[in-house]
Amino acid sequence: MSEWILADGFRFGGIASGLRSEVGRRDLAVIVSERPAVAVGVFTQNRICAAPVHVCRERLPRTDARAVIICSGNANAATGEQGLRDARQMTSLTATALGCAPEQVLVASTGVIGRLLPMHVFESGIPQVVTAATPTHAGLNDAAHAIMTTDTHIKVRTRTLELNGQTIRLTGFAKGAAMIGPNMATMLGFLMTDAAVQADDLQTILRAAVEPSFNCISVEGHTSTNDTVLMLANGTGDPLHGESLHRFRVAVTEVCAELAKAIAADAEGADHFVTIEVDGCLDDAEAKKIAKTVAESALVKTAIHGADPNWGRIVSAAGYAGVPFEETELSLWMGDLPLYRDGQPLPFDAATASAYLKQNRDVKFHLRFSRGSGRCTFYTCDLTAEYVRLNADYTT
Amino acid sequence: MSEWILADGFRFGGIASGLRSEVGRRDLAVIVSERPAVAVGVFTQNRICAAPVHVCRERLPRTDARAVIICSGNANAATGEQGLRDARQMTSLTATALGCAPEQVLVASTGVIGRLLPMHVFESGIPQVVTAATPTHAGLNDAAHAIMTTDTHIKVRTRTLELNGQTIRLTGFAKGAAMIGPNMATMLGFLMTDAAVQADDLQTILRAAVEPSFNCISVEGHTSTNDTVLMLANGTGDPLHGESLHRFRVAVTEVCAELAKAIAADAEGADHFVTIEVDGCLDDAEAKKIAKTVAESALVKTAIHGADPNWGRIVSAAGYAGVPFEETELSLWMGDLPLYRDGQPLPFDAATASAYLKQNRDVKFHLRFSRGSGRCTFYTCDLTAEYVRLNADYTT
Known part of the structure; x- marks a missing residue:
C-alpha cells in the first residue's frame, strides 16, 4: 500500500x-x-x-x-x-x-x-x-x-x-x-x-x-x-x-x-491460477477462441483442481472451440512436459505430471498449432467444490 | 426390464x-x-x-x-x-x-x-x-x-x-x-x-x-x-x-x-433435472442458443443446486447468448411463479421460490420472448460439489 x-x-x-x-x-x-x-x-x-x-x-x-x-x-x-x-x-x-x-x-x-x-x-x-x-x-x-x-x-x-x-x-x-x-x-x-x-x-x-x-x-x-x-x-x-x-x-x-x-x-474458491497459452493459429481471434474454450471447460478445471493430468480434456476442449483445425496440427505441453505432439499421444510419467499440478499454484498449458502465427494468452482458475458452495448460497 | x-x-x-x-x-x-x-x-x-x-x-x-x-x-x-x-x-x-x-x-x-x-x-x-x-x-x-x-x-x-x-x-x-x-x-x-x-x-x-x-x-x-x-x-x-x-x-x-x-x-453428481423452455424467439435456432447458454451457466446450475432463487443469473445468461433481444422482450417463470415480466422485476416470495427448488427434483424455467414463434426445450442438471469431486479424480 x-x-x-x-x-x-x-x-x-x-x-x-x-x-x-x-x-x-x-x-x-x-x-x-x-x-x-x-x-x-x-x-x-x-x-x-x-x-x-x-x-x-x-x-x-x-x-x-x-x-x-x-x-x-x-x-x-x-x-x-x-x-x-x-x-x-x-x-x-x-x-x-x-x-x-x-x-x-x-x-x-x-x-x-x-x-x-x-x-x-x-x-x-x-x-x-x-x-x-x-x-x-x-x-x-x-x-x-x-x-x-x-x-x-x-x-x-x-x-x-x-x-x-x-x-x-x-x-x-x-x-x-x-x-x-x-x-x-x-x-x-x-x-x-x-x-x-x-x-x-x-x-x-x-x-x-x-x-x-x-x-x-x-x-x-x-x-x-x-x-x-x-x-x-x-x-x-x-x-x-x-x-x-x-x-x-x-x-x-x-x-x-x-x-x-x-x-x-482471486477467483471464487480457486486454488490454482491457470495460464493457457495458444500459438501457431491462423490469427489471434482463432487462438483466443481456443484458449477461451479450454479455459471455460468444467472438465479441464476440475482435472486441474484434482491434480489429475487428464490432458485429453484439454485437447478435446480445443476440438469443440469451433476452429477447423486438424488433429495433426496440435501439440500440447503442461509446464515443460510434452504430452501430445502433432496429433500423437506421448508417453509421460503420470506421477510427475500430477506432482506439477499438486505442487504449483500457478500452472501453465501450452497448445501449439502449425497453422500460422496467431496467438493468445488467457488466464483462468480451477473449479472447486468451494466455488459450488459459494454460489449455491449467494442470495439466500 | x-x-x-x-x-x-x-x-x-x-x-x-x-x-x-x-x-x-x-x-x-x-x-x-x-x-x-x-x-x-x-x-x-x-x-x-x-x-x-x-x-x-x-x-x-x-x-x-x-x-x-x-x-x-x-x-x-x-x-x-x-x-x-x-x-x-x-x-x-x-x-x-x-x-x-x-x-x-x-x-x-x-x-x-x-x-x-x-x-x-x-x-x-x-x-x-x-x-x-x-x-x-x-x-x-x-x-x-x-x-x-x-x-x-x-x-x-x-x-x-x-x-x-x-x-x-x-x-x-x-x-x-x-x-x-x-x-x-x-x-x-x-x-x-x-x-x-x-x-x-x-x-x-x-x-x-x-x-x-x-x-x-x-x-x-x-x-x-x-x-x-x-x-x-x-x-x-x-x-x-x-x-x-x-x-x-x-x-x-x-x-x-x-x-x-x-x-x-443421470448426470454426474446431479440432484436436479432441469428443463429450460424458451419460446417467442425469432426462430428455433435463436431459442436454442438462449436455452443452451442458460443451461450451461455454472452460476445458474449452482443456484439451482443451492435452492437459491437467484433468477438474475438466468436472465443475465440469456443476455450473453449472442441473441440481440431487448430486455423488455423477456419474461421469466420458475415453475408457475412469475419472476420477471417485460424487462421488469416482479415482487415474489423468496421462501416459496426456494421451496420449489428444494422440494422438487424436476424443476422448470420458462423464458418467454415477444419476438416471434421460435422455441426450444433443453434439458440439463445442477452443478454440485459431487460433480467436482468425481471429475477432479477421474484418471488418477
Whole structure:
C-alpha cells in the first residue's frame, strides 16, 4: 500500500452506507477528480445490461467528468425503469455534494441482480462518502475495499512514467471474483491518470488495453450485466501524442493486464491460477477462441483442481472451440512436459505430471498449432467444490 | 426390464473383458444383427474425434451391417495412427467371430482420452462377447451395462408400432453422465429396429431425431470426442414409406428424446433435472442458443443446486447468448411463479421460490420472448460439489 502511486488531483473514499446488511462492511465508493477529466469507458456486451451501464453509456465520452460513484452488494441490473431512475439519482446526490452537474458523475454497481436499490441509504451515504474522500493511500484503500463482493482481497496496481521530462501517474483498481466471462470489460475496473490525453486517444487506448487483459480472463464464462472499466485523465496542458502516447498506452495495457490477472487469481474458491497459452493459429481471434474454450471447460478445471493430468480434456476442449483445425496440427505441453505432439499421444510419467499440478499454484498449458502465427494468452482458475458452495448460497 | 421390446433378429452381449481394472466390471458390448442391416450414424463435431468415429464415418451409411462392437473405460481418442489401427482391429476380431467382412462391423468407445487400448484383452474378449450375445432381455441388460462409465444406471427405451398391419419393434439404449455438450449425437446411443427402411430415409430420420433430443441436453457443455448415435434397421420386404414412415419417425424421435432425458437426469453428481423452455424467439435456432447458454451457466446450475432463487443469473445468461433481444422482450417463470415480466422485476416470495427448488427434483424455467414463434426445450442438471469431486479424480 505504501508504494501505491496516486494520480494527482484525485480523491478516493469508501464507507459502509448500510446497503449491505453486514455491520461495518464498506459498500459505497467514490472517485473524485478535482479538475474536469477526460473520461471514457468500456462496457459489458450482455443484452441485459445494468442501469449504471446505461447511464455511463449515455454520458461517455466526455471531457468534464468529476466523479464516479460505486456501490457493491446490489447490481441494479434487471431492475427496469426504476433502476434507471435510481442510478441517475446516485449521480445527482454525488453532484450535489460536489457542486457539479449530475452528467459530470459516472456510476457503477456490482452485486445481486434483480433487486431494487434501497435508495434511502444513499441520501446520507453519498454526501458522507464524498466528504470522506481524500487524496491518500487510506482513501484508495477504502474505495478498493468498498467495491469488493466475494473478492478475498483488493486489487490495486499503479505506475509512474517519465514522459517529456514530466512525471505521469497511473492508478488502477478493480474487483471481480465470479460471473467473470470475457466480453468487453469484465467486472469493475477504474483507471485514473494525471496525464493530459485527448478523449478519442483515451478511448482507443482503453479499448485496446481491455482486449488482452480483462477480455482474456474467465472464471466460469458468465458475462456479467455490470462489466465496466472506466478511465479518467485529468491532466492539463498539451495532450500526449506520438512516442509519449505510445509509452502511455503500454503502461495502461500493463496495469490492465495486472489487474485482470489479479482477478483470475482471486477467483471464487480457486486454488490454482491457470495460464493457457495458444500459438501457431491462423490469427489471434482463432487462438483466443481456443484458449477461451479450454479455459471455460468444467472438465479441464476440475482435472486441474484434482491434480489429475487428464490432458485429453484439454485437447478435446480445443476440438469443440469451433476452429477447423486438424488433429495433426496440435501439440500440447503442461509446464515443460510434452504430452501430445502433432496429433500423437506421448508417453509421460503420470506421477510427475500430477506432482506439477499438486505442487504449483500457478500452472501453465501450452497448445501449439502449425497453422500460422496467431496467438493468445488467457488466464483462468480451477473449479472447486468451494466455488459450488459459494454460489449455491449467494442470495439466500 | 421384462417390458423391454426386443427388435427381431438382433442379439446383444456384454462381458468383463479385462479392459477395466475393476474385477468383474462389464466393459465390452456387442450388438449383432442376424441379417444384413441398413446402418446410419450421427457423430460428434469435435475436431479431435476418436478413432472409432473415424472408422464408422468411413463405413456408413451401408446396407449390410452385421454388428457393433463397443468398449468402455478407454475412449481411443487422441491416439493417432495406432488408435485407428486398433479400432479397425476391434472390427476385424468381431468379423472373424461372426464370419463376415470387417467393413460390416461398426465400433464405438467411451472413457479416458489419450491412452492406447490394451489390445491383448480383445483377442479373447471379442470372440467371447460375440458367443455370449443372445436375443434376450438378459443380453440387452448386459450390453447396456457394458457401455456405462460414470452412469449410475442403464438407459434402455423401447417401442412397438403397428404399421400396415405389421408389428415393428424399436429398441434403444444409451450412456452418458459427463462430457455432455450437445453437438451432433451426444455420447453413445444405439437404436435397433426390425422395420425395413431405406438407408437415406433412415439417415434423415436419425439426423432429425437427434436434434431435439441428444442435441438438446447438456451436463457441462464439453462436447465429447466420441459422441456416436448408431441406428440399425434389419427388416426385410418393402421399405416403409408415406404415413408409415412418418409414424416410424415419430417413434424414433420419442425414443431418442427419452434416452436423452435419461442421460441428463443421470448426470454426474446431479440432484436436479432441469428443463429450460424458451419460446417467442425469432426462430428455433435463436431459442436454442438462449436455452443452451442458460443451461450451461455454472452460476445458474449452482443456484439451482443451492435452492437459491437467484433468477438474475438466468436472465443475465440469456443476455450473453449472442441473441440481440431487448430486455423488455423477456419474461421469466420458475415453475408457475412469475419472476420477471417485460424487462421488469416482479415482487415474489423468496421462501416459496426456494421451496420449489428444494422440494422438487424436476424443476422448470420458462423464458418467454415477444419476438416471434421460435422455441426450444433443453434439458440439463445442477452443478454440485459431487460433480467436482468425481471429475477432479477421474484418471488418477
